[in-house]
Amino acid sequence: MLRATADWLPRVLDAERASICLPDGAHHMELFAFGGVAEVVRTDTKIPIATSLIGQAYRHRKLVMLDDATDSDFEDMTSLVEAGLRSAASAPMLSGGRCFGTINMADSQSAAYTDVHCQLLQAVADLLAGSLGLVQIAEQEKIRAMTDDLTGTLNRGAVLAKLDELFVDETLQPSLLFLDLDGFKLTNDIHGHNVGDQVLRILTNRIASKLGEKATLGRLGGDEFLVVVHDDADGTDAEMLAVDVLEICSDPVVVKSLRIELSLSIGVASSNLMTASAADLLADADRAMYKAKESGSRVVVADDEIRRRTAMLTAIDRDLDLALSTRAIVFHYQPVRELCTGRITGAEALIRWDHPTYGPIPPPLLVDRIEATGRVAAFTTWSLDTVARDMTALRRAVPAFQGRLGINLSPLQLAMTDCAELHAAACARYGLLPNELLVEVVESSEIRPGDEAERTLHKLAESGAIIGLDDFGTGHNALGYFTRFPIHMMKFDRSLVGVMAASEEAFTILKAMASMCKELGISSVAEGIEQQEEMDLCRQFGIDYGQGWHLGKPKPLEDLILLLQSEANDSDIEPSMDSAPMLSGYSVAIG
Numbered sequence: 001m002l003r004a005t006a007d008w009l010p011r012v013l014d015a016e017r018a019s020i021c022l023p024d025g026a027h028h029m030e031l032f033a034f035g036g037v038a039e040v041v042r043t044d045t046k047i048p049i050a051t052s053l054i055g056q057a058y059r060h061r062k063l064v065m066l067d068d069a070t071d072s073d074f075e076d077m078t079s080l081v082e083a084g085l086r087s088a089a090s091a092p093m094l095s096g097g098r099c100f101g102t103i104n105m106a107d108s109q110s111a112a113y114t115d116v117h118c119q120l121l122q123a124v125a126d127l128l129a130g131s132l133g134l135v136q137i138a139e140q141e142k143i144r145a146m147t148d149d150l151t152g153t154l155n156r157g158a159v160l161a162k163l164d165e166l167f168v169d170e171t172l173q174p175s176l177l178f179l180d181l182d183g184f185k186l187t188n189d190i191h192g193h194n195v196g197d198q199v200l201r202i203l204t205n206r207i208a209s210k211l212g213e214k215a216t217l218g219r220l221g222g223d224e225f226l227v228v229v230h231d232d233a234d235g236t237d238a239e240m241l242a243v244d245v246l247e248i249c250s251d252p253v254v255v256k257s258l259r260i261e262l263s264l265s266i267g268v269a270s271s272n273l274m275t276a277s278a279a280d281l282l283a284d285a286d287r288a289m290y291k292a293k294e295s296g297s298r299v300v301v302a303d304d305e306i307r308r309r310t311a312m313l314t315a316i317d318r319d320l321d322l323a324l325s326t327r328a329i330v331f332h333y334q335p336v337r338e339l340c341t342g343r344i345t346g347a348e349a350l351i352r353w354d355h356p357t358y359g360p361i362p363p364p365l366l367v368d369r370i371e372a373t374g375r376v377a378a379f380t381t382w383s384l385d386t387v388a389r390d391m392t393a394l395r396r397a398v399p400a401f402q403g404r405l406g407i408n409l410s411p412l413q414l415a416m417t418d419c420a421e422l423h424a425a426a427c428a429r430y431g432l433l434p435n436e437l438l439v440e441v442v443e444s445s446e447i448r449p450g451d452e453a454e455r456t457l458h459k460l461a462e463s464g465a466i467i468g469l470d471d472f473g474t475g476h477n478a479l480g481y482f483t484r485f486p487i488h489m490m491k492f493d494r495s496l497v498g499v500m501a502a503s504e505e506a507f508t509i510l511k512a513m514a515s516m517c518k519e520l521g522i523s524s525v526a527e528g529i530e531q532q533e534e535m536d537l538c539r540q541f542g543i544d545y546g547q548g549w550h551l552g553k554p555k556p557l558e559d560l561i562l563l564l565q566s567e568a569n570d571s572d573i574e575p576s577m578d579s580a581p582m583l584s585g586y587s588v589a590i591g
Contacts, residue, residue: 010036013121015105015113017085020128021047021054022101029054029102036106045079052076057090057102063122065089067111080106087112091122093129100132148219150197151204159218159226160278167271167278172231175238177245178267178285179207180293181223187260198255199262210244226285235270235301242266242299265293269302283310312358316369319355324382329353329366331386333405333560335552336525339539344564346403348440348547349387350554371412380413381422388426388437390557398564406438408470414441415452420459434464440491442470447485454485461486471527472496472513482520490517494528494548501533514541 009018017036021029028046049055053074057064066088069077080088085106093100103125107113113121146158154162166174181203188196200223207225208217214237216228227245229238246264253260267289269281284302287310292300300306323329333347353361370379387407394401413419427434439460447453461467468489492510500506510526517524526538529548538546552563 007035009103009105009124012124013105014117016108017080017083017106019104020101021058021090021104023049023058023099029058032101047076053088054090054102054104057092057104058099061092061094061099063089063091063118065113065118069106084108086110089113089118089121091118091125093125093132095126095129095133098133098136100129100136103128151201151219153204153208153225154216154218156218156220159216159220159228160282162216162218163226163228163278163282166228166230167281173233173271174281175229175232175235175268175270176281176285177227177229177238177242178269178282178289179225179227179245180265180289182263182265182293184223184262187262191255191258191260195255195258195260199253199260202253202255203249203262206248207245210241210248215241226282232270235268238268238270239299239301242268246298264298265289266299267292267302268299280310283314287313313369315357316355316361316366317373320369320373320375321378323353323355324379327386330556331383331390332554332556333390334547334554335560335563336403336406336545336547337551339526339535339543339546344401344403344552344567345545346406346438347560348406349383349390349408351383352554367410371410376412377416380409380416380419383407384422384426384437385429388430388432391432391436392430393557394561394564397561398568400568401564404436404438404466406440406468408440408442410442411447411453414447414456416456419456420463420465423460423465424463434460435466438466438468438489440468440470440489457485461488468523468525482522487522489523489525491525491527492543497526497528497534497538497548498530500537501531507537510538510543511541514538514543517544518542 009020010016015036017034019034020032022032024030024046027049029049029052031045031047047054049059051074053064053066053072054076056074066072066074066077069080069086069088077088080086085108087107087110088104089106090102090104092102103121105113105117105121146154148155153159163174163176166172181200184196184199187199200219204217204219204225207227211217211227214230216230218226218228220226227238227241229241232238246266249262249264253262267285267287269284269288271281284307287306288300288302291306292298320329330352331349332352333349335344336346336348337343338345351363351366353366355361370376384407387405391405394405409419416422423437423439424434426432427437441447441457447457457467466488467486468491469487470491471493472490490513492513496506496510500510514524523545524543525545525547526534526543527547529535529538529546529550531550534548535546535550555563
C-alpha cells in the first residue's frame with residue numbers, strides 16, 4: 001500500500017519528489033518508498049532521527065518545512081541538494097496517538113511550498129495514517145486470534161495451521177515435537193490454578209529459549225505443546241531439540257517460594273517417514289508421546305511400529321460405528337460356577353471384536369477407543385440392550401436356567417445421568433427382572449463420594465439390580481467402597497487368585513476377604529481360576545463362585561446355551577444362584 005501511494009504522491013502534492021519514511025525502532029528513519037525524480041539514495045537508507053528534518057517531524061509530531069536546503073544542517077538534506085532539490089517539507093502520519101512515520105516532499109525551487117501545500121501534505125499524511133491504523137488493528141486482531149492468552153505462544157488453531165502450511169510445501173520436510181507435562185494436574189490440585197499458570201509460563205519461556213528461527217512453538221491446550229521444526233530432512237534436528245528441551249525443563253520451577261518438580265514426555269515425528277498428511281504427522285508424534293509416558297523413556301521417536309499402531313487405532317475409530325450396528329462386535333460369555341457344586345449359575349459378558357484387517361482387538365484397547373472417541377453413551381445403550389436380549393434368548397433355550405448374566409460398566413459409563421434408566425429400560429424391553437442383569441463395576445477410574453457414578457449405583461440398587469465389584473485387588477477399589485456404595489458381590493482378581501498358592505500375602509488376603517464377605521452377607525467370586533489347586537483353595541476359603549479357564553472359557557451365546565442344555569440334562573437340580581447370600585434380600589447394600 002505504501003509503495004503504491006508513493007507513486008502518485010508527487011502529482012497530488014504538486015512536488016518533484018515525494019517519499020515515505022518509517023521508523024526502524026533503533027533511532028533511525030528508513031526511506032521506505034519514494035516517487036518523482038530519479039532515485040538518489042537507496043530505499044533502505046537509514047536517516048538519523050536526532051539530526052534530520054524527517055526525524056524532527058517524527059519526533060515532535062508536527063509538520064516541518066524548509067525553504068532552502070542548502071542553508072540546513074540536517075543530515076538528510078545533503079542528498080536532496082546533490083539531486084538539485086532546494087525546498088523540503090515533512091509531515092507526521094498520526095493516528096490513534098501513534099506516529100507511523102512521515103510523508104515528505106521536495107522541489108528544485110527554493111521556498112516552493114505555501115501553507116496550502118503544507119495543509120495538503122498533512123491531510124494526505126492523516127489519511128494514510130488512518131489507513132495504516134486500520135491495518136494495524138486488523139493485524140493486532142489477527143495476532144490476538146492466533147495467540148494463546150496464557151503463554152503468548154501460538155494457540156492450537158494457529159500452530160496446526162502452521163504445520164499444514166509447511167506440509168503442503170513440497171520443498172520442506174517438517175518434523176514435530178509433541179510435549180506433555182507429566183503430573184501437571186496434581187500441581188493444579190495441590191497449589192491452585194494460579195501457580196499452575198505460572199508454571200506453564202515459565203516452562204514456555206524455557207522451551208522458547210531453545211528454539212531458533214526454524215522452529216515454532218504452540219500450545220495445544222492444558223499442559224500439551226507442539227514444536228514445529230520447519231525443515232528437517234533426516235529428522236535429527238527435532239530429536240536433538242527434544243533432548244535440549246528436556247534438559248532445560250528438568251530444573252525445578254520456583255513459584256511463590258514453592259519448589260515444583262516436573263517432567264516432560266516428548267514424542268518426536270518426522271515427515272521423512274513418508275507421512276501422508278499433517279494430521280498423520282501429528283498422530284505419529286502423539287502416539288510417540290504416549291509411548292514415552294508409558295515407558296518412562298521421556299523422549300520417543302516415532303517409528304514404523306508406532307505408525308502401524310496409529311494406523312490400527314485410526315481404523316478402529318473409523319469402523320466402530322459400523323461394527324456396533326452390524327453386530328460385528330459381540331459378547332462372549334464366561335461361565336460362573338458355584339464352587340461347592342460345580343453348577344453354572346451365571347456368566348460374565350466379555351466384549352469381542354475380530355477386526356477385518358487387524359484381527360482380534362484386545363478388549364481394554366477397544367473400550368479405551370470407545371471412551372476416547374465419545375461413544376460411551378451409544379456403547380452403554382448397545383451393551384445393555386445386547387446382554388438383556390441374550391439373557392432372554394438364554395432363558396427361552398434353557399428354561400431350567402435361573403442364573404443371571406453380568407455386564408461390565410465403568411465409572412465413566414455410570415456417570416451418565418441416564419445409565420440407571422437405560423438398565424431399567426433394557427430389562428423392561430425384554431421382560432427381565434432388574435436382578436437378572438448383574439452390573440459389574442469395572443474401575444478405570446476412582447468413584448468419588450457424591451459424584452454421578454455413586455448416585456447411579458444407588459439408583460441401580462434401589463431398582464433391584466445386583467451390583468458386583470469387579471477385579472478386586474487392582475485399580476482404585478478399597479474397603480471403604482463397602483461403607484459408601486451398595487455392593488452385593490465381590491470378585492477377586494486373577495492377580496490375587498493366580499499367586500495365592502505361592503504367595504503367603506495373597507493367600508492371607510483372599511482368606512480374610514472371603515471371611516469378610518461372609519460376615520457382610522456379600523457373595524464372593526474368584527476370577528481367573530486356571531488350576532485345580534486354585535479352585536481347591538477357593539473352596540477351602542469358602543468363596544462362593546469361581547470363573548476362569550479351568551471352569552470354562554468365554555464362548556459365544558450359542559455355545560453357552562449348548563453347554564447349559566448339556567449340563568441341565570445331566571442334573572435333576574436346576575442351576576441357580578439362590579444359595580448365594582446376596583439373594584436373601586438387599587439388606588447387604590451398606591451405606
